[in-house]
């Protein structure tokens with residue numbers, strides 16, 4: 001009798017709590033532009049201190065081996081939204097709009113009853129700052145935006161919002177998050193930082209003045225590399241070039257000119273400190289609103305960035321700093337805050353859409369390339385991928401990187417540079433044993449002892465190309481590395 005009474009009492013008392021527990025999670029997706037995977041103190045950076053981002057990792061899941069499938073802003077962003085490789089979503093350069101009819105995870109959440117908002121850099125469709133489908137609230141700007149005083153299109157009204165970009169978009173996000181609502185929500189916050197041209201806010205302008213910065217030693221180990229890498233050195237994307245305006249007289253390969261590289265690097269780091277402040281503000285707001293633990297917080301970068309490795313700046317290539325990206329997810333129902341996880345297996349941009357839809361209880365679209373990592377995080381997944389395809393097409397407007405088709409496994413990487421007309425490759429390929437050579441110092445492609453593994457990887461690359469549905473791998477003709485600077489308008 002007493003038991004029955006207890007059951008009655010429990011049944012009577014628990015519904016509101018049970019409902020709260022069953023409520024669908026909110027999603028706060030924070031996307032940085034060109035943030036290197038290692039530019040967080042939680043990822044081991046020796047100089048940057050990012051306590052707020054670190055806290056997300058300490059209370060959540062740190063995906064240690066996350067990669068983009070194309071290291072370029074717009075294609076990578078479209079892969080995050082759609083779960084598809086670039087050839088399938090069609091955004092293969094930085095000037096293409098995300099197709100309106102293409103399913104995206106924000107659109108699917110919206111159809112499932114979520115209120116969806118986008119604030120900040122969208123960067124698909126260079127000159128279009130208009131509202132996009134899939135979002136109830138939409139704030140962006142044309143082009144790259146500016147670190148100071150950007151003109152935004154705020155839900156239909158164009159106005160210059162004074163101040164530092166990172167804080168302006170955080171203010172807008174805070175206002176949106178404070179609105180009373182009954183629906184679950186998705187807020188997608190697109191930072192400009194730390195994209196070039198790097199300008200920290202005033203209080204962080206001198207944050208790294210005392211840090212000595214040199215070219216990485218791999219910049220001087222190009223002997224066994226393909227010649228296009230050496231040709232890139234004095235260009236827009238090489239360490240002897242203009243360094244996004246941080247070097248006024250170029251090319252300059254004198255040792256003294258490293259001061260320009262150091263100044264550029266310090267400025268890049270400075271912009272990241274403001275992002276960390278922004279993460280802290282949003283975390284605090286969710287905490288105050290009682291929404292922290294029912295919100296999936298994603299902190300991610302769209303692509304990596306070379307900072308002098310192999311003599312390169314910018315991204316696009318398949319070298320590690322270009323393709324590795326930061327990814328941290330805090331959601332106590334995925335990983336309890338007292339039990340943070342580090343996930344080692346290979347996770348990709350294309351996994352974001354199916355994973356977030358999975359966590360929100362929404363069916364992902366059929367025939368996408370990515371997979372939900374939910375099971376991988378909670379219990380491990382023996383069927384998880386052991387290799388992936390990387391894919392980049394030569395750009396006439398940025399003639400500093402060839403066509404790239406490559407495969408990366410847990411241990412190895414093979415990179416091919418197809419000419420584009422089906423003829424035999426004209427650039428030397430690259431082969432690295434990452435397990436022993438994580439900095440990609442020693443290209444083993446000509447080592448006869450590695451002929452077997454090279455052949456295996458070549459076969460795996462062909463298999464992956466077929467697996468993602470590329471039947472006729474069309475790509476531009478490689479017109480070679482050129483010295484010309486890109487058009488002023490698209491830098």
Ligand SMILES: [Ca+2]
Nearest residue numbers: 033034073302
């Ligand atoms: Ca980017």
